[in-house]
Amino acid sequence: MWRWPGAVLRRSNSSIRSTLGLLVVLTVLVSGLASVTTGARTAVERELLRSGGLTQLDVSSLETGRAVRELDAENLDRVRDVAHVVEAVPDHVSSIYTGSADPNAPTFDLTTHSWRPSTRPTIVRGEVPRPLRPGQLVLPVHGSGVDFNRFVGEELPVAYTRATGERSGTPAHTTFEVVATYDPGWRFDGPDTAYVAPETAAVLAAAKAGMSPERYRSTTGATSAVVSVSEQRNVPTVVEKLRELGFSASPVADRVRNLPGVLGAAELGYRIGILVVLAVAVLTGSSSARSGLHHRFSELAVPRIPGDSVSGIRRIPLGGTVLTGLLAGVVGGTAGFGGALLLRGSLERLLGLEVGVTDMLPSPLWGAALVLAPPIGLAVGALLGGHVALRRDPHTPARSQA
Template identity: 25%
Template sequence: MNLLQVAWWNVRTLRRRLLGLVAMVAVAGAVCLSAIGIASNAQGTTTSQVGESTANRSVTVDSPEGRPDTAQLTDATEQRLAKIAHVVSVQHRLQVSMPVRDNPEGADLLYATTYRKALAPPVVKSVRKQLFPLHRGEVVFPAATHGVDLSSMVGRTVTVDAHHYVRPGVGDTVSDRVKVVGLYDPGWQFDGPDTAYVDDATVVKWAAAAAGKTTDDYLRTSGWDQLTVVADSAAHVPGVLKTVQKMNYPAVALQQQLEALPGVLQLVALTGNVLLGVLGVLAFAGAVTVTGALGRQRAQEVGILKAVGFRGRSVTGMLVAEMAIAGAVAAAAGVVLAVGVAGAAAAGLRRIGDIAPYVHDTVPLPSLPTMVSLSVATVVVVAAGAVLPARRAARMSPTEAMKDW
């Protein structure tokens, strides 16, 4: 008969005495696993939705005004930037004034701007499901501007006046017709207030007319007023930004404005680590308390074992094995309980509007390797907590043990 068999029989016999330890460790383990699962789920979702979002992977390059030795943001420049390592796309922006002549709502001046996928405006109303890219002669207005509600403009065709350069100091107006196909949230002002998103060809045509050039000549000489360089991952943004700046272009990364994000993600991860520490302390303290109490209560049993030839090492091993088995049962019960706790917690969190997007999994539990590692760690901690009380009990002589009983 080996020690594990004896320990298993003792655990079955003493199950009522061990119930408190098992329940405490199981509940602590369930709370810990469910919290880590929810935190990991939220952290992963945050990293993918924010940390690795297109906006957080973008570098904004402005026109090099006042730098005569630096080429303008032409198509050639766009192609050069696209060849930088880890760059997946370069998106251009051009903006030109767009007076609206027959706007019945009274908002008469907007700024026609090309659309960039990396910084897409939040559409609140549109004539079709997939609004972008825009077709020729289409425009997206802000839902409100200058205190004027433009919600009734969707579907209407309006006349806009584009400036046409004739010669220095002389110009005229060229009218054009565009259709309002959508509205976006006016709080979105990455391209400035009073922005209207228009298809690229139309914006370039108006900008070229204002400069007195053909569209081809305009793109070759004047170019875009801003470019957005998108990296393949957030980790490569600093390198891309440094390369662009070395080319003497003024450039900034939106990632620089989200410096607090890594700290938030680390805080989420730290919460899980703190819970792990709490679980370890509870399991260790519980094992010390229960093993010490059982050692005193079972003094006669220890004395008999010593009297029939059991060595102190064998007695210590048996008592530690009992606690390890109790820890294993508690860890298994904690995993089962964690499924219910995590599922209930996730269901509650999904009812909170601001938190719901970050809790996708029905039962957000840690990965299988993490759960196995935590379960093994629980058994080890419980067993470690039993070592000192078990050694004290095993050091008693048979006479002293029988006397204490």
């Protein structure tokens, strides 16, 4: 009986090659998506744990589709008054740029953000005091083409815009003490970002708006704020209460569930992709089995007449089919993971986080499902296809050979 699978396999090389090629391509795509998404999720989860993000909320002054409360001084006090809230640190966005006419001074233009509880980049040089004090500055190692490492521990002259009219302004000059530099790969607030104390960030933003800091806080307010909660179990309660008060609030941990842009689609894509691979394998296995058995019916009918069972003949294509599917799963899974590794640098730049090689390995369960989906699908398809093909009367081709 085992001579029959060999005959079928030898005479179906073209069909097997096309089947293998199709399943390998599909498996490569699914494996690559799974690896990229797993790497992103692992990196963000690690960052959340490291920064205490599981006990933090993001509160924004903007939300598409409905009005929300602005984060002015009065509303921030309302946030702080909610039970279980420990602190609420506002983020005021502005900018600083070259502040010296000295031709040897660095030329730069950096966006400024408040240093918040969720701000946890990898520090390269220096140390960030807790809390960051007014007049202190944390810079990227490289920004605007400047190496800021050499300024750590020194005073850096900077300029910022002070509005003088509706569409006019003049540079104002000050100096900051550069206390640390961070890895510019960390980009939760975008590239070329400088961090200052929340009080300083409000002063810079107020000057750009042409207001005093007090008026700016009480009218325009912050663009967002990070709210720290006493315990993780209190986070849902605080989120619900803030939303009842009209604030746009969400747990920082939602960054894991709502990965940015393409990554969110990739996560859904690889989950659906497993089912697609399985479905395509079933259809391909069924089609190949029907085609192969019909073309060789005259050969297969002969061994069936002496007493071979229908189930035995139906299993003839399984040997080559399962091997083909297993090969497709292993080759496609390995190639997909290798392709995902080539995208690791782009993924790190997108997330602003370090993504390790092992971070991109899918869970053992998903890995096994990916490798086994092609052989299982092909085997099921071959059995179904063989069942359809063997409904034909085996005696007719046998008599035609007599």
